[in-house]
Amino acid sequence: MDFTFTHYSHGLVSLVNCSPVNLILGRNGAGKSTLLRTVDEFMNAQSAIYRVTYVTPERSGSFVRDGNIDTNMGSANWGSSVRRSNQAGGTSFKAMSHYALRNAETAYLRKLQNIDARGMSFQTNCLNPISNLLSNISIEQGGSDFIFKNLKDERVDAINLSSGESETVSLAAEVLYFFSSATSDVTNVLLLDEPDVHQHPDLQARFGQYLLDRLSELPNAVKEKTYVFVATHSNALVCALAVDDRTSIGNKEFDSSSITFASASDEVKKVAPFFGHPLSLSLNRDAMLIVEGEDDERVWQQAARSSQGKIRIFPVLAQSVNQQHDLESFCDKMLRSIYDKPVAYSLRDADGRLGDIEPVGCVQRFKLNCYAIENMLLTSECLQRLNTDWAGFVSAAHHWLTENIGHKDTTLLQELINSADRMQQKKIKNVRQLIVGILGSNKPWEAVVGQAMAAQIGKAEIPKDQFSLLNFLGRPAANILLGCYQESPA
Structure with missing residues (x-):
């Protein structure tokens, strides 16, 4: 689905390839809020075609009933025009949300009149899911109003809710009313502008799931005409929503009023563990390292463990070179949308092709100085961890060959021990674990390489040893990923 129109001050505005849920990323000042307000203005003027709700990032006040708000909300377009100004402070946004929740209750009860409603109630089906978002309070029906209670079943005044609790109740009420009023007669559009404000990352993630659950409850005919747009900087919210197949992601650039959305579920599923824990990662300053294949991932995981926290990277797996490129591009956009000084790394196999590799935006890319990561098993440091050196390995391999004539790997092993450069730029995948076994170790080869790599952290010199x-890792990667900055004197 595409939404395209011409605005008198912003020119052509287009949202292309929209899914049921659409995440809008972009730096502060890129114009995400302006875009949403423009869409809201246009769609409100086309009320025969669209039903639109815009939720501003400024959500002030307390979640209480306000007679003035009730009166003003009865005026056509009053609420939408106030919110579109992006300054809803003086009009108490949360009082409008209270009004919306009461309307959601009315709409829900009307629907119950036409169905078998045994076991169903507004409390069970609508208020309890809101309570499940919160850890310390619950919302209940109380006479003609809503009341809050703490874990001791004591009543809590709305004005005493924490900012995060109040924000969450208000947002959930807005979402509930939007979906309860959605119909198949028009296109229903919900515009959420930074819904993560004042929320703990765990709460942001739960709100994302709440949004998806409400979408799932719609009749199919209504789902087909319902779209949600979320402008956010929250990595927790992005991951909670983007792992769902109904979600697409687009980036708002500074000089454009158009966004083309694309499904990013495959990429996000790989980077979600990184983006999904923002507090710990912000404190630990771990950087993402996109690696090519499960072998590389296991090596770097082992290296990080063995370094006892000195290697500050988070391995993210790509299954192929093409997918690695996709992840690099995706992470560049996502990181730049979230962080002021984004940084990430990507490490590729040489695959026999040497040379530097250009960065992709904030993603600094490296290439191994060997065919693939298992070639590092033949370096001096890895052989030392296996209690030998190259001459010792050659001797052990000769002995093994005499006792295993006809083995499927004898040709490759013979080529290896005859090689002047230890087959640094050739494929040795088929004999990598055999090498470890020949030397009498039952360690996985990935553990050997990872442990040897951790032992190199912060080396003051990069050896001249070929x-x-x-040197197999490559100087650029050694400098940045392992903190080895100097080269030994000639």
């Missing part, structure tokens, strides 16, 4: 681990 077969050092740091």
